[in-house]
Amino acid sequence: DTGVSQDPRHKITKRGQNVTFRCDPISEHNRLYWYRQTLGQGPEFLTYFQNEAQLEKSRLLSDRFSAERPKGSFSTLEIQRTEQGDSAMYLCASRRGQAVTGELFFGEGSRLTVL
C-alpha cells in the first residue's frame, strides 16, 4: 500500500527564487490537502482539493502561493518570489470518504529553507 509521497524532501533556495513541491496522494483518495508547519507549531491549513477542484483556501495562502491538481491525481504547490518567512515544512495529506468523514493520511513533508 503506497502512502502519500512528497518531492523534494528538502529544498534550500535563495530569497526571491521560485520553488515547486509535488504531492502524490494515496491512489483512490479524491481529497487532497496542503498544510504548512513552522517550528514548534501545529500544522496550519493552506488549501484543499476535491478531485481537480480547489474548494477551499486559507488566508495564509498569499498571492505568491499557487496550488494545482490538474487531473485530480498529483498536486503541485508553487511559491513565487520566496521570502525568509516561507521557511517551513510543507505537508500534503489525502483522504477518501464523504465530505466530512474519512481518515487523513500525511506524507513525509517537504522542508523549505529560504536563505
Next chain:
Amino acid sequence: GIQVEQSPPDLILQEGANSTLRCNFSDSVNNLQWFHQNPWGQLINLFYIPSGTKQNGRLSATTVATERYSLLYISSSQTTDSGVYFCAVRTGTGGFKTIFGAGTRLFVKA
C-alpha cells in the same frame, strides 16, 4: 472557527510511566484524529476516533463528543514514544479543513 486546545503543552516522563494527554474542542466535530509526529517530521496516524474508545497496544483513546474532549492514554511509556502528539478535528460547519491543536511535546527518559 473551532478552537482546539491540548494539554499539557510539555510532558517529561520516566520510562515505564503512564500518561494522559487531553484535547478540548470548542464546537461539535465530525472527525477527530490523534497523530504522533516523529523526529523527522512525519505525522503518524494513531487513532481515528470521532467518538467512543479504541485501543492499540499500549495506546488507547477516548472521545466524548457531547462534552467536546478527547483523551489519549499512553501506558508503560518507552523512549520511542517521545515526540509531539497532535489532536486534529474536522467539523461539519467549518468547511473541509482539519484543524490541529498546538500539540503536546513528550520526552520519555531512559
